[in-house]
Amino acid sequence: MQPRDLTQSADTSLPFALDYATMRQRFLSAARAAGAALSEHIHPLHGPDGKTIATDVALIGQADAPKLMVMISGTHGVEGAYGSACQTAWLGQKANWALPEDTAVLMIHLINPWGTAWSRRVNEDNVDLNRNFIDWTAKPPENPAYADLHPALVVAAWDGPERIAADEALAELTKAKGQTAVSLIIEAGQYAYPDGLFYGGNSPVWSNRVLTSVLEDFGQKAGQVIVFDLHTGAGPYGYPALLSVSPVDHAGLAWGTEMFGPAMVPVITGAAATTNTGIAATATGYVSAFVRAAMGQARVLPLVMECGTLSSAEMQQRVVDDNWLHLYGKPESERGQRIKTDLAHGFIPQDASWQQICLSTSLRHFDTALTALKKVEAKPGSAAVRAAKVEVTPKGTPAVEVVDLHKSFGQLEVLKGVNLTAYPGQVVSMIGSSGSGKSTMLRCINLLEQPNSGRVVIDGELVRMKPHAKGGTTAADPRQIEHIRARVGMVFQNFNLWPHMTVLENIIEAPIHVLKEARADAVEHAHALLKKVGLSEKHAHYPGQLSGGQQQRAAIARTLAMRPKVMLFDEPTSALDPELVGEVLRVIRQLAEEGNTMILVTHEMQFAREVSHKVLFLHQGRVEEEGTPADLFGQPKSERLRQFLARTF
Numbered sequence: 001m002q003p004r005d006l007t008q009s010a011d012t013s014l015p016f017a018l019d020y021a022t023m024r025q026r027f028l029s030a031a032r033a034a035g036a037a038l039s040e041h042i043h044p045l046h047g048p049d050g051k052t053i054a055t056d057v058a059l060i061g062q063a064d065a066p067k068l069m070v071m072i073s074g075t076h077g078v079e080g081a082y083g084s085a086c087q088t089a090w091l092g093q094k095a096n097w098a099l100p101e102d103t104a105v106l107m108i109h110l111i112n113p114w115g116t117a118w119s120r121r122v123n124e125d126n127v128d129l130n131r132n133f134i135d136w137t138a139k140p141p142e143n144p145a146y147a148d149l150h151p152a153l154v155v156a157a158w159d160g161p162e163r164i165a166a167d168e169a170l171a172e173l174t175k176a177k178g179q180t181a182v183s184l185i186i187e188a189g190q191y192a193y194p195d196g197l198f199y200g201g202n203s204p205v206w207s208n209r210v211l212t213s214v215l216e217d218f219g220q221k222a223g224q225v226i227v228f229d230l231h232t233g234a235g236p237y238g239y240p241a242l243l244s245v246s247p248v249d250h251a252g253l254a255w256g257t258e259m260f261g262p263a264m265v266p267v268i269t270g271a272a273a274t275t276n277t278g279i280a281a282t283a284t285g286y287v288s289a290f291v292r293a294a295m296g297q298a299r300v301l302p303l304v305m306e307c308g309t310l311s312s313a314e315m316q317q318r319v320v321d322d323n324w325l326h327l328y329g330k331p332e333s334e335r336g337q338r339i340k341t342d343l344a345h346g347f348i349p350q351d352a353s354w355q356q357i358c359l360s361t362s363l364r365h366f367d368t369a370l371t372a373l374k375k376v377e378a379k380p381g382s383a384a385v386r387a388a389k390v391e392v393t394p395k396g397t398p399a400v401e402v403v404d405l406h407k408s409f410g411q412l413e414v415l416k417g418v419n420l421t422a423y424p425g426q427v428v429s430m431i432g433s434s435g436s437g438k439s440t441m442l443r444c445i446n447l448l449e450q451p452n453s454g455r456v457v458i459d460g461e462l463v464r465m466k467p468h469a470k471g472g473t474t475a476a477d478p479r480q481i482e483h484i485r486a487r488v489g490m491v492f493q494n495f496n497l498w499p500h501m502t503v504l505e506n507i508i509e510a511p512i513h514v515l516k517e518a519r520a521d522a523v524e525h526a527h528a529l530l531k532k533v534g535l536s537e538k539h540a541h542y543p544g545q546l547s548g549g550q551q552q553r554a555a556i557a558r559t560l561a562m563r564p565k566v567m568l569f570d571e572p573t574s575a576l577d578p579e580l581v582g583e584v585l586r587v588i589r590q591l592a593e594e595g596n597t598m599i600l601v602t603h604e605m606q607f608a609r610e611v612s613h614k615v616l617f618l619h620q621g622r623v624e625e626e627g628t629p630a631d632l633f634g635q636p637k638s639e640r641l642r643q644f645l646a647r648t649f
């Protein structure tokens with residue numbers, strides 16, 4: 001298929017409408033005909049015609065269905081015509097209206113309605129929504145290479161000497177680095193130039209907040225989720241690609257491969273990652289990463305449909321011109337109109353065969369996904385327990401059970417009868433002032449400290465204790481301690497890596513010597529874990545050659561190498577410089593999403609609130625208050641907890 005003249009005016013006989021009002025009207029009537037439950041999120045600003053704009057949400061099926069397929073359109077505003085047409089066409093197929101009781105489809109129509117209505121790739125704040133879903137509790141990522149490009153990309157003059165100089169500077173940089181490298185730098189996103197390209201913003205934008213609230217409303221009950229984010233403008237013309245974008249390997253990816261085979265291309269993003277798919281593997285803040293985090297209770301397969309149009313250099317030019325128009329030009333002028341049309345037709349070619357192939361390929365992928373989703377057997381326990389995250393009472397054998405634990409150091413009674421239960425897949429956080437006994441509690445679970453009395457049960461196995469000659473207790477059977485320690489992984493504040501061993505050697509040491517794994521297997525597993533924590537390239541480094549954040553991620557990989565039943569984290573970020581905290585929290589969040597059982601001692605309150613199923617507030621060696629994050633942080637009962645939260649938040 002050859003690109004047609006994309007600058008001709010919109011053709012109304014084509015399947016994709018280009019104006020916001022038509023897209024919305026078609027979508028709403030298809031959704032009503034399909035019997036969908038509709039809700040709308042009105043945007044605070046108007047469209048160019050002065051009319052209301054909104055993100056519409058349509059649900060077919062039950063809101064609490066254990067299986068959910070989600071389709072999101074218009075992340076990059078101007079591309080919304082494609083996703084909207086796909087959603088409308090899917091709703092128009094009567095065969096889709098009757099879903100099995102355990103399956104639902106959620107359509108999020110034009111998540112960036114301002115960008116769609118005003119034909120801009122960005123939102124009302126010049127923010128690229130697909131760079132805005134970063135962890136805003138951490139410092140935004142830096143993209144220093146963008147600083148060199150910015151003055152050549154954002155120029156007040158359309159022509160004349162200033163523009164010529166900027167164009168020459170850009171040509172020089174492109175010659176020196178190559179077009180691909182320049183595109184990658186730009187598309188990686190940046191958080192420092194609000195008037196620049198691929199700007200990720202400085203906080204969650206309106207569309208981010210809407211998507212968050214929609215997934216809070218509809219995405220918390222499902223255990224099996226497939227999400228399509230529908231894009232155009234990257235990759236080869238007329239070859240709609242199916243990608244799964246993620247910063248880490250995860251269970252959803254294997255599920256996607258099972259479903260689509262080689263038709264689905266996984267893209268693992270990271271600082272130095274590359275891909276030949278046309279999308280930026282170095283970017284952060286993708287919707288795909290967010291949907292997994294937002295529905296951490298579920299196995300989530302995030303999918304991106306990417307319908308290529310023009311070359312990346314041509315698309316870049318059209319985006320640069322549109323940015324100029326927005327900042328310095330007159331949209332109603334002839335030049336302004338041409339820039340707008342070029343941008344719109346760059347993202348939505350006015351070419352019937354391009355539109356048809358994008359639509360039919362997408363509908364086919366929706367069918368494949370829905371068929372696979374319907375087939376999934378909800379395994380008793382897995383989805384149910386994990387989907388429960390907070391509200392359902394977990395069942396089965398607890399991974400950890402601590403009953404009436406007492407511990408003294410000399411005269412100092414540090415734990416005064418503490419209880420804790422963590423079920424498989426649960427994240428339990430312990431918060432409290434310094435000295436309240438949190439670390440001691442963890443150390444007793446891992447048997448690094450011998451409790452004076454009480455019971456510790458790991459995965460149903462009672463740790464046998466006997467009275468110590470000097471008082472207190474000691475382990476009755478040292479072999480049992482070794483066996484239990486192998487099942488309870490601990491991540492320490494100060495990483496505790498062996499300084500004389502490389503990262504890889506640190507990771508394989510215990511699996512080889514304690515678990516008796518074959519070296520080749522241990523090495524293979526170690527590489528997979530290093531990939532998971534984003535340290536593939538550091539395997540041969542010594543700890544002293546790594547930053548604190550990297551050392552802690554290596555320490556997490558080392559703990560995971562033992563395939564622990566439960567992981568204990570003892571203030572894993574408190575020895576880190578603030579800018580390194582985020583990278584470690586992201587890894588821990590990922591582990592939480594993957595259903596690892598974890599007990600976490602942390603001073604990162606916002607993080608504890610987000611990832612935990614249960615939170616314990618310790619005060620002077622007792623559990624003063626215990627409950628869901630919503631209860632503990634939202635409605636603290638005890639005055640001490642209220643004061644503690646007031647001091648720490």
Ligand SMILES: Nc1ncnc2c1ncn2[C@@H]1O[C@H](COP(=O)(O)OP(=O)(O)OP(=O)(O)O)[C@@H](O)[C@H]1O
Pocket residue numbers: 409412414432433434435436437438439440441
């Ligand atoms: N090995 C030890 N010998 C003597 N006292 C100890 C020992 N370990 C801990 N303590 C004391 O026990 C009390 C509780 O310490 P712990 O480290 O469990 O508290 P924490 O809640 O984790 O505090 P932080 O948040 O500061 O780490 C403190 O008063 C501490 O000094």
